[in-house]
Amino acid sequence: MDELTRLKRGQAPLLEWYRRARRDLPWRGERTPYSVLVSELMLQQTRVEAVKERYVRFMERFPTAEALAAASEDEVLKCWEGLGYYSRARNLRRAAEIIAKEGFPQTWVGVRSLPGVGDYTAGAVCSIALGLKTPAVDGNVLRILTRLFADGQNIDEAGAKKRFSDLLERVYPENAGEFTEALMELGAIVCVPNGAPMCGACPWEGLCAAHAEGREEAFPVHGEKRARKIVEATVLVLRAGGTYALEKREGGLLKGMYGFPFFEGEAPEFGKTLAVKRAKHVFTHVEWHMTGKLVETERFGPYLWASAEEIEERYAIPSAFKAFSEWVK
Numbered sequence: 001m002d003e004l005t006r007l008k009r010g011q012a013p014l015l016e017w018y019r020r021a022r023r024d025l026p027w028r029g030e031r032t033p034y035s036v037l038v039s040e041l042m043l044q045q046t047r048v049e050a051v052k053e054r055y056v057r058f059m060e061r062f063p064t065a066e067a068l069a070a071a072s073e074d075e076v077l078k079c080w081e082g083l084g085y086y087s088r089a090r091n092l093r094r095a096a097e098i099i100a101k102e103g104f105p106q107t108w109v110g111v112r113s114l115p116g117v118g119d120y121t122a123g124a125v126c127s128i129a130l131g132l133k134t135p136a137v138d139g140n141v142l143r144i145l146t147r148l149f150a151d152g153q154n155i156d157e158a159g160a161k162k163r164f165s166d167l168l169e170r171v172y173p174e175n176a177g178e179f180t181e182a183l184m185e186l187g188a189i190v191c192v193p194n195g196a197p198m199c200g201a202c203p204w205e206g207l208c209a210a211h212a213e214g215r216e217e218a219f220p221v222h223g224e225k226r227a228r229k230i231v232e233a234t235v236l237v238l239r240a241g242g243t244y245a246l247e248k249r250e251g252g253l254l255k256g257m258y259g260f261p262f263f264e265g266e267a268p269e270f271g272k273t274l275a276v277k278r279a280k281h282v283f284t285h286v287e288w289h290m291t292g293k294l295v296e297t298e299r300f301g302p303y304l305w306a307s308a309e310e311i312e313e314r315y316a317i318p319s320a321f322k323a324f325s326e327w328v329k
């Protein structure tokens with residue numbers, strides 16, 4: 001059976017399954033194009049469980065594009081704290097400025113040209129919010145399709161996403177948003193990545209080529225993974241009279257975020273070390289292996305000195321530093 005036929009036959013059972021089995025997620029209630037943009041940007045690279053509560057809070061604080069556009073970047077970053085990939089938050093705020101001024105774009109090209117919106121997010125937003133027949137191919141969707149077809153193409157190769165996207169485009173139904181979310185949902189709760197997929201619960205059990213071969217786990221095929229770069233660093237929690245030193249990071253990872261003073265390798269001595277703790281944070285391409293030190297000192301230098309309460313209320317400290325936040329009190 002060719003791929004297109006398999007997909008066409010799969011469509012009705014998938015939608016029927018989705019209506020029955022879908023999770024009740026906060027962004028699946030009443031939605032506006034803006035709220036779909038928020039949830040899809042939040043869900044990029046971030047697990048549904050981590051997003052749920054944060055999405056609700058974000059929408060309470062910034063219910064419309066106008067409200068978000070009127071906020072300062074630091075306020076928005078504070079509300080994004082802990083979600084990671086902070087350029088998403090900055091881009092979302094810039095997108096809100098455009099939407100507040102010009103209205104929500106009504107075409108794929110218009111949505112795709114908003115800051116921070118790539119092919120995947122444009123496809124998701126256009127299908128879910130605008131009902132356009134635009135596929136959204138992410139890792140979940142690649143996994144379920146490569147399994148359905150027992151397709152051995154290396155999905156990390158350029159062009160792999162486009163190939164599956166073109167194929168999907170030819171079968172998109174009128175209820176485009178539902179189809180997009182059904183594909184995502186199957187990958188998220190049945191055709192899961194690590195460990196055995198739950199083929200017994202899958203609407204494609206009888207249709208899936210990988211399942212017929214008993215080789216679900218062989219797909220998708222990945223290219224060789226590049227090793228992450230390891231950076232040894234020292235992080236100082238400098239304490240002076242009940243305040244703590246923060247720096248606004250100027251370049252590289254976590255640019256524009258507030259963090260504790262960070263030194264690649266060793267740090268200079270600034271006072272008496274009261275505690276030491278090791279922690280690790282894994283980014284996409286880099287790992288920070290950190291030695292954190294709590295140091296009693298006097299206020300000095302270029303740092304911003306803030307109390308524990310001020311830090312809590314005003315400054316977004318990325319999770320990379322969270323291991324050392326326990327010293328701030």
Ligand code: ADE
Pocket residue numbers: 025039040043044048124181184185188
């Ligand atoms: N991941 C990305 N978008 C999603 C959505 N709309 N529902 C569930 N998981 C998602």
